[in-house]
Amino acid sequence: MSKNFLRIAFIFSFLGVVLGAFAAHGLKSVLDEYQIGIFRTGVRYQFYHAFAIMIAYLLSAHLSVKLSRWAAICFTIGILLFSGSLYGLACRHLMGLEIAAILGPLTPIGGVFFIAGWLLLFFGSFSKDSHST
Numbered sequence: 001m002s003k004n005f006l007r008i009a010f011i012f013s014f015l016g017v018v019l020g021a022f023a024a025h026g027l028k029s030v031l032d033e034y035q036i037g038i039f040r041t042g043v044r045y046q047f048y049h050a051f052a053i054m055i056a057y058l059l060s061a062h063l064s065v066k067l068s069r070w071a072a073i074c075f076t077i078g079i080l081l082f083s084g085s086l087y088g089l090a091c092r093h094l095m096g097l098e099i100a101a102i103l104g105p106l107t108p109i110g111g112v113f114f115i116a117g118w119l120l121l122f123f124g125s126f127s128k129d130s131h132s133t
Contacts, residue, residue: 005072012046039091049114082107082114
């Protein structure tokens with residue numbers, strides 16, 4: 001599996017720290033508690049799935065490489081759609097945009113990609129090219 005997945009995971013982790021700090025310090029005065037909660041949920045799931053990308057990379061030596069790669073792709077898409085839409089929903093009034101109609105449906109679609117990624121890792125553990133039984 002390509003080291004690019006590790007690099008993607010590291011970038012998402014870096015951005016998670018930056019966005020978490022931004023929410024705690026820069027947005028606290030302009031967002032209400034509900035909006036901050038939405039933003040923090042995006043950060044939390046971004047971190048979980050950045051680590052999931054790292055796990056998929058590391059486990060690709062023991063699981064199906066193909067399914068591990070697809071899991072990492074699903075986690076990446078999930079972060080972009082799920083967390084990205086939550087950031088947009090939490091901050092939409094700051095940007096002067098009413099884009100909830102567009103962003104709202106992206107959140108559960110991103111969640112489906114997260115679920116698919118975990119299922120791919122599960123099924124990858126049963127594959128023929130798995131190194132362990």
